[in-house]
Amino acid sequence: xxxxxxxxxxxxxxxxxxxxxxxxxxIALDRHVMVSETHGMSxxxxxxxxxxxxxxxxxxxxxxxxxxxxxxxxxxxxVRNLPQLRRGGTVFANAENGLRSEVSSEVExxxxxxxxxxxxxxxxxxxxxxxxxxxxxxxSASFDVSPFSYDLLRETVDRTAKRDHxxxxxxxxxxxxxxxxxxxxxx
Amino acid sequence: xxxxxxxxxxxxxxxLALVEQxxxxxxxxxxxxxxxxxxxxxxxxxWLDRQVYTEWSTNExxxxxxxxxxxxxxxRAAVSMKQVGLNVAADxxxxxxxxxxxxxxxxxxxxxxxxxxxQTEQDSRLIAxxxxxxxxxxxxPLEAYQMVAEGFLLSEKYGLPIMLxxxxxxxxxxxxxxxxxKMKGASQTQRVRFKKDPARWSATPKYRHLLHKELNAxxxxxxLEFTTSSMNSVLxxxxxxxxxxxxxxxxxxxxxxxxxxxxxxxxxxxxxxPFPLPARLVREFLDRVEMAVVIEEPDACIELQIxxxxxxxxxxxxxxxxxxxxxxxxVFSVLSRVFTQAGLSVPESPEDxxxxxxxxxxxxxxxxxxxxxxxxxxSAFFAMKRTFGPQAIYPxxxxxxxxxxxxxxxxxxVDMGASISMAHGFFQTNRVLGNKQPVIATIxxxxxxxxxxxxxxxxxxxxxxxxxxxxxxxxTAMTGFQPTxxxxxxxxxxxxxxxxxxxxLARACGAKFVxxxxxxxxxxxxxxLKKAYEHSQSDEGGVAVVIANRPCVLxxxxxxxxxxxxxxxxxxxxGCRYCLEAFECPALVLSSDRSRVDVNHAVCVDCGxxxxxxxxxxxxxxxxxxxxxxxxxxxxxx
Numbered sequence: 074x075x076x077x078x079x080x081x082x083x084x085x086x087x088x089x090x091x092x093x094x095x096x097x098x099x100i101a102l103d104r105h106v107m108v109s110e111t112h113g114m115s116x117x118x119x120x121x122x123x124x125x126x127x128x129x130x131x132x133x134x135x136x137x138x139x140x141x142x143x144x145x146x147x148x149x150x151x152v153r154n155l156p157q158l159r160r161g162g163t164v165f166a167n168a169e170n171g172l173r174s175e176v177s178s179e180v181e182x183x184x185x186x187x188x189x190x191x192x193x194x195x196x197x198x199x200x201x202x203x204x205x206x207x208x209x210x211x212x213s214a215s216f217d218v219s220p221f222s223y224d225l226l227r228e229t230v231d232r233t234a235k236r237d238h239x240x241x242x243x244x245x246x247x248x249x250x251x252x253x254x255x256x257x258x259x260x
Numbered sequence: 261x262x263x264x265x266x267x268x269x270x271x272x273x274x275x276l277a278l279v280e281q282x283x284x285x286x287x288x289x290x291x292x293x294x295x296x297x298x299x300x301x302x303x304x305x306x307w308l309d310r311q312v313y314t315e316w317s318t319n320e321x322x323x324x325x326x327x328x329x330x331x332x333x334x335x336r337a338a339v340s341m342k343q344v345g346l347n348v349a350a351d352x353x354x355x356x357x358x359x360x361x362x363x364x365x366x367x368x369x370x371x372x373x374x375x376x377x378x379q380t381e382q383d384s385r386l387i388a389x390x391x392x393x394x395x396x397x398x399x400x401p402l403e404a405y406q407m408v409a410e411g412f413l414l415s416e417k418y419g420l421p422i423m424l425x426x427x428x429x430x431x432x433x434x435x436x437x438x439x440x441x442k443m444k445g446a447s448q449t450q451r452v453r454f455k456k457d458p459a460r461w462s463a464t465p466k467y468r469h470l471l472h473k474e475l476n477a478x479x480x481x482x483x484l485e486f487t488t489s490s491m492n493s494v495l496x497x498x499x500x501x502x503x504x505x506x507x508x509x510x511x512x513x514x515x516x517x518x519x520x521x522x523x524x525x526x527x528x529x530x531x532x533x534p535f536p537l538p539a540r541l542v543r544e545f546l547d548r549v550e551m552a553v554v555i556e557e558p559d560a561c562i563e564l565q566i567x568x569x570x571x572x573x574x575x576x577x578x579x580x581x582x583x584x585x586x587x588x589x590x591v592f593s594v595l596s597r598v599f600t601q602a603g604l605s606v607p608e609s610p611e612d613x614x615x616x617x618x619x620x621x622x623x624x625x626x627x628x629x630x631x632x633x634x635x636x637x638x639s640a641f642f643a644m645k646r647t648f649g650p651q652a653i654y655p656x657x658x659x660x661x662x663x664x665x666x667x668x669x670x671x672x673x674v675d676m677g678a679s680i681s682m683a684h685g686f687f688q689t690n691r692v693l694g695n696k697q698p699v700i701a702t703i704x705x706x707x708x709x710x711x712x713x714x715x716x717x718x719x720x721x722x723x724x725x726x727x728x729x730x731x732x733x734x735x736t737a738m739t740g741f742q743p744t745x746x747x748x749x750x751x752x753x754x755x756x757x758x759x760x761x762x763x764x765l766a767r768a769c770g771a772k773f774v775x776x777x778x779x780x781x782x783x784x785x786x787x788x789l790k791k792a793y794e795h796s797q798s799d800e801g802g803v804a805v806v807i808a809n810r811p812c813v814l815x816x817x818x819x820x821x822x823x824x825x826x827x828x829x830x831x832x833x834x835g836c837r838y839c840l841e842a843f844e845c846p847a848l849v850l851s852s853d854r855s856r857v858d859v860n861h862a863v864c865v866d867c868g869x870x871x872x873x874x875x876x877x878x879x880x881x882x883x884x885x886x887x888x889x890x891x892x893x894x895x896x897x898x
Binding site: 085100107109111120130131132134135159160173202 | 618862
């Protein structure tokens with residue numbers, strides 16, 4: 074299956090690392106990958122967006138309204154990029170209080186699946202606030218809709234995380250566990 | 261031979277190919293989106309154990325000429341830059357097209373449709389067309405990788421410099437590629453020497469005329485060769501003959517993506533060689549379709565060279581937008597319109613316009629780029645604004661510190677080095693008009709070395725009176741921390757550099773007032789600014805140079821780690837937002853009830869520079885014993 078994934082946030086939140094993590098996982102599945110990254114001026118705190126295509130057309134950018142999954146390291150950037158998603162697409166967002174309530178009617182109309190986690194808090198408790206992106210990756214792996222299994226993504230974190238290696242694995246597991254627990258509670 | 265699949269950045273693919281193709285000298289000047297090319301050469305030359313000399317030259321013209329000498333000697337060489345850097349290197353480019361080269365010579369000029377990190381979105385292919393230099397225009401990292409090899413072969417066959425023209429989306433695309441570790445062969449030990457040839461290498465105008473004729477003949481031959489080149493191909497050759505697409509670069513794939521999305525099949529002539537145009541190939545393609553639309557960016561280059569315009573639509577007739585990036589949405593809508601006119605049925609855009617409009621109407625925070633927490637530029641700008649006020653003119657320059665415009669401490673922006681010549685121009689204009697107005701220019705260390713020296717000499721020589729602040733953060737920060745000539749480090753990370761002193765340079769340019777000081781020392785720095793201005797206005801005065809010496813916090817966080825100054829915001833904070841607007845540090849944020857300002861400790865680097873940004877004294881050091889000490893020493897009258 075071909076997949077289109079958008080990864081967004083603001084400069085300095087690890088959007089590029091998260092993108093490369095997902096791309097490496099796709100390569101491990103023997104898929105052809107094309108990614109578009111944001112460099113330069115925007116990295117100084119501006120909105121940052123990566124496009125990740127697994128299989129299919131090799132143009133670097135995903136057309137608005139066709140992405141399958143949206144990863145967001147920040148709640149308002151998730152909302153800003155909702156139009157990127159196709160009808161029925163999925164959002165995995167680091168959002169303390171979920172997405173702003175105004176969007177709920179549109180989310181329902183477009184049949185989006187929205188999954189939020191306070192990854193910032195979990196990362197802070199682990200002592201590395203910057204690791205929220207890896208918590209978010211772990212969280213996504215706990216859902217059936219994720220193209221990447223727990224084992225595959227964990228193995229990719231294991232292979233690609235250079236700094237704070239053990240903490241990255243811990244963060245990944247914490248995100249996954251949180252997601253699993255959520256799903257049990259919500260039945 | 262090791263072989264594994266990895267993610268390769270477009271710029272890395274180019275760097276890898278430059279090493280594999282036995283470049284002996286690769287030079288460049290950093291500039292987004294081209295900066296990672298030279299860094300990749302350094303990475304892969306170690307991986308493949310090759311001898312490649314690399315340097316970050318002081319500017320693009322210098323970089324071009326250094327690499328050119330290698331190609332004139334007879335070895336392969338390359339130079340990388342961004343599109344506006346090509347303007348700086350245009351002089352040697354035009355000349356080198358005439359003289360030609362002996363060893364393969366690749367000029368890599370990265371364009372920035374959008375633009376995302378540039379002052380213009382000019383098209384390097386048009387500069388190449390004017391200079392009569394052939395261009396290769398890749399669509400993917402893999403194509404760019406292959407075109408490096410093709411480019412060197414063509415360069416050697418025709419004795420011409422060849423331009424490789426990637427764009428931002430290619431430079432910063434990551435593609436999964438199978439990498440083979442091709443270890444060093446014997447060919448690098450070839451014995452080559454520069455051979456004198458006055459009619460070519462030092463040709464006078466009489467010979468230049470002959471060289472020009474020779475160049476024109478080469479281009480005719482090349483256009484013929486491109487007609488059958490594998491870099492040009494027709495996709496969907498057997499599809500509908502109503503409309504065809506002629507496209508190049510990333511935009512060609514964006515067009516194909518739109519066709520996939522529409523489920524429409526039309527022939528696409530994908531051109532990897534926009535100049536010289538393989539005219540016969542284009543003519544044959546046009547013969548079989550009723551109409552063709554040209555999709556290319558940022559400007560019309562292929563379209564410009566098609567002489568029979570009866571069937572052709574594109575930028576010149578307004579069918580395709582002439583400014584901005586050709587995003588998937590724009591290409592979809594352009595093709596949709598063209599196809600509908602031609603009687604083909606196309607589906608609606610996948611974009612849900614209701615959702616787009618809904619999101620657009622939400623009060624989402626605008627996220628403009630800002631200087632980093634702890635950035636010394638912010639302290640320097642804040643002191644400048646406080647010392648000289650809003651009535652002064654602040655000519656600015658290219659780098660991170662362009663963001664001083666947010667702080668209203670950058671009023672003008674032209675190109676590299678222009679802050680100094682513009683400051684001079686404003687001074688002379690004011691003198692003519694009889695206006696009295698302080699002029700305070702800022703320029704970074706790397707930009708000063710790049711093209712700040714001739715305008716400084718010019719200003720000193722002609723008696724200009726203004727203050728020049730050189731923001732020395734010890735690196736080329738915006739583009740990824742490349743060393744400058746004022747560093748101890750060379751491009752490959754070795755410490756063999758002969759360091760150039762910015763202060764000595766400024767003095768050698770004739771400046772009589774040159775003071776180096778740390779913008780973190782708020783009081784001293786402001787006093788130096790005042791003295792500099794006094795000097796510039798005194799009878800014996802002229803241009804006064806202040807070197808604001810504070811390393812970039814991302815490049816060298818050590819000084820800050822050694823002397824942290826954590827702050828708290830007192831209960832008295834009334835949320836007046838002065839600090840947010842005048843100081844604009846990402847670590848100072850409005851509380852959720854918007855009643856006061858808080859410190860965002862996730863991004864704060866404990867520089868303590870904001871203490872001065874609250875004129876009411878509500879931002880104070882966290883440690884109380886430091887508080888009285890610093891407040892009494894550092895407090896400055898506003």
